[in-house]
Amino acid sequence: MEQGAASAAGNGFLLGRGFEGLQPFLKKSRDLRQALVRLGKIGDKSTNRAARRLHHQLKHAEPSITMIGQVKAGKTSLVNAMVGFPDLLPADVNPWTSVVTSLHLNPHVTPEDNRASFRFFDMEEWGRLLDRGGRIGELASRAGAEDELEKVRAQVIEMREKSRERLGDKFELLLGQQHDYGYFDNELIERYVCLGDDFEDDFETSQAQGRFADITKSAEVFMHRPELPMPLCIRDTPGVNDTFMIREQITIRAIRESRICVVVLAAHQALSSVDMALIRLIANVKSREVIIAVNRCDELSDPINQIPEIRDSIRKTLEEHDGPKEAQIIFSSAYCATAALNGMLDAVDEDTMTALTNWAIEEGRVTDPGALSPEELLWDLSGVPAIYAALAERIAEGTGQDLLDRVAKSAMNLANGLNATHQVVSRRESDAALPPLEKGQLENELTRIEREADAAMIEVFDKVIEDFHKRLERSHRGFLERATGSLLQHLEDHGEDEVWQYDPSGLRILMRTAYQVFGRNAQSKTKSILVNTAETYAGVYHRLFDVSDEEFGIEAPAPEAIPSPVLLGQTIALDLKGTWWTRWWQKRRGYRSFATDFADMIKAETDPIVDGLRGAHAETVRDAALKTLHDFMAEQRGILVRLAEEADSEKGAAAAIIDAGGAAEKRAQLKQTMATLTEIAA
Ligand SMILES: Nc1nc2c(ncn2[C@@H]2O[C@H](COP(=O)(O)OP(=O)(O)OP(=O)(O)O)[C@@H](O)[C@H]2O)c(=O)[nH]1
Ligand SMILES: [Mg+2]
Numbered sequence: 001m002e003q004g005a006a007s008a009a010g011n012g013f014l015l016g017r018g019f020e021g022l023q024p025f026l027k028k029s030r031d032l033r034q035a036l037v038r039l040g041k042i043g044d045k046s047t048n049r050a051a052r053r054l055h056h057q058l059k060h061a062e063p064s065i066t067m068i069g070q071v072k073a074g075k076t077s078l079v080n081a082m083v084g085f086p087d088l089l090p091a092d093v094n095p096w097t098s099v100v101t102s103l104h105l106n107p108h109v110t111p112e113d114n115r116a117s118f119r120f121f122d123m124e125e126w127g128r129l130l131d132r133g134g135r136i137g138e139l140a141s142r143a144g145a146e147d148e149l150e151k152v153r154a155q156v157i158e159m160r161e162k163s164r165e166r167l168g169d170k171f172e173l174l175l176g177q178q179h180d181y182g183y184f185d186n187e188l189i190e191r192y193v194c195l196g197d198d199f200e201d202d203f204e205t206s207q208a209q210g211r212f213a214d215i216t217k218s219a220e221v222f223m224h225r226p227e228l229p230m231p232l233c234i235r236d237t238p239g240v241n242d243t244f245m246i247r248e249q250i251t252i253r254a255i256r257e258s259r260i261c262v263v264v265l266a267a268h269q270a271l272s273s274v275d276m277a278l279i280r281l282i283a284n285v286k287s288r289e290v291i292i293a294v295n296r297c298d299e300l301s302d303p304i305n306q307i308p309e310i311r312d313s314i315r316k317t318l319e320e321h322d323g324p325k326e327a328q329i330i331f332s333s334a335y336c337a338t339a340a341l342n343g344m345l346d347a348v349d350e351d352t353m354t355a356l357t358n359w360a361i362e363e364g365r366v367t368d369p370g371a372l373s374p375e376e377l378l379w380d381l382s383g384v385p386a387i388y389a390a391l392a393e394r395i396a397e398g399t400g401q402d403l404l405d406r407v408a409k410s411a412m413n414l415a416n417g418l419n420a421t422h423q424v425v426s427r428r429e430s431d432a433a434l435p436p437l438e439k440g441q442l443e444n445e446l447t448r449i450e451r452e453a454d455a456a457m458i459e460v461f462d463k464v465i466e467d468f469h470k471r472l473e474r475s476h477r478g479f480l481e482r483a484t485g486s487l488l489q490h491l492e493d494h495g496e497d498e499v500w501q502y503d504p505s506g507l508r509i510l511m512r513t514a515y516q517v518f519g520r521n522a523q524s525k526t527k528s529i530l531v532n533t534a535e536t537y538a539g540v541y542h543r544l545f546d547v548s549d550e551e552f553g554i555e556a557p558a559p560e561a562i563p564s565p566v567l568l569g570q571t572i573a574l575d576l577k578g579t580w581w582t583r584w585w586q587k588r589r590g591y592r593s594f595a596t597d598f599a600d601m602i603k604a605e606t607d608p609i610v611d612g613l614r615g616a617h618a619e620t621v622r623d624a625a626l627k628t629l630h631d632f633m634a635e636q637r638g639i640l641v642r643l644a645e646e647a648d649s650e651k652g653a654a655a656a657i658i659d660a661g662g663a664a665e666k667r668a669q670l671k672q673t674m675a676t677l678t679e680i681a682a
Pocket of ligand 1: 069070071072073074075076077078090091237238239240295296297298299332333334335336
């Protein structure tokens, strides 16, 4: 359908700016794809199929970026500008962003492939929100803030009633469902992602706007974007300081799903306050994978002087609160970007334009403004190309490199298989007395290798996860003891009237260390199993085909990167230093009551984090390792079984792998292709 195209900005070509840093990666990716095409041509049908699959993985690999930040920092506006559709996701109006929206941009599809799908909360998630009022409800009830809890409950009931009114009888049926559309436009998206309370009076709007938003959990939009050099996914998330905090869990999940995280701050707020909840969320992501966008710079009256101040202040805050110290800071203006995209150059007043240009020249962002068209200048001033350049760098060194490495290794193994076939073929031609290959034996051998490698991996993970549990428990218990000790000390020294506070960052640091140790162990053990298994497979080739040593080896895949323990950033009662805590404090009477209540509450608050780390987080790492192993074993099984079949069959069939006619030429091509692959994998 046409709808989607209607809202794309006229100056979409601007989107190409900023990706220069991706060129070396793109070139390698192209070379690798060409090598795969060659490999497919040299090889038989099934090699060809495998090569095509790798080719597809490479071409459609989609690095993803999650945008997070405080309410109203301009996340949604910035995302819209970055994808070249200024009005795509609703910004500005009171219905605020309440859903994680993933925009999938792809240059390799057609506009007809544009589509959207929306997923609703399932019964359980919705129930949790309603029963306990989400995290804030849990916190309130634990902290004994009954009146707060009442407020949350009332809000939740109101929300449920509203949803019922809006969605009618089919309300419960919708939970857990997904709605798919073969197009997208802003009206459609608005209906699913805008939560709001200001449209009740108007029945007409309530039909159209925010109809499903209460129960929407995630939205996916797939978009043809020919200006980008490769597929990219950008996720918009709700602001972190929202009332229900069920969204905090959603944001945490969204950060985990992307390797790179862009934190959006509003320039006019960045000096005064960087939300602590926000810093906690990014504190556990690697510095190199965090980019800070200070947005709304067009609102600064004196950017040349204010920007360095803001930068210093952010650095200082990150330093003080154990944040990602080396995160790159980029100054941006979604407003300027939108004006550039829409070709509305006079939307930015002259003073702002001059101030920003002067700043950009001083900063080196723009060198020769005269050489740029007015749209290009405004676009460069907006910082969007600078954000893209930073992303390009992170992609090239992170997910991009990992992907090249993985695909090149798999391709090498395919090529090695073909190479082995060559030798089989040449032996057949020269020597009719080839040792017979028994397929039955191979099958047993493969099964044995698979079983052993699988068992080894499971055993290793049982052990590293157990060590991790022990370490976590030790840290957890130690923290509870120290905190309770400090509480008792405080009561000795100051009595009950003075409110006592305890900073939970010590616990987070301990748990983070435990997780890092676990991650390092898991990775090195996974690697050694993969390498051993590769060696075992190489042995199978030697035994079956008599391939010579120097020319032959099997590449072990690299273990997946360990995901960041973002969960550690989850807000807990100890983080809420304000009124709740004071109230909790004032309700306790008597030392014993303080100490046991305190220990119980903090345990209840921190247990889910400990459980999440040793449960879901550790399992994700284990599952990824097992998947890497299983994929590798399936790849090797495919190649070996086929080779054995070919070698076992009649001479004519064997020659079909490398057809006898062009054998010498193909052998030369194969050699060359393998040289290319070695270069890329290195
Ligand atoms: N002047 C100016 N205004 C901006 C800029 N970016 C966003 N805004 C405005 O700031 C307000 C909030 O923008 P949004 O994009 O909705 O912000 P958000 O971070 O997505 O907000 P939530 O989803 O509610 O957390 C809107 O009125 C935007 O028009 C900018 O660069 N300059
Ligand atoms: Mg938003």
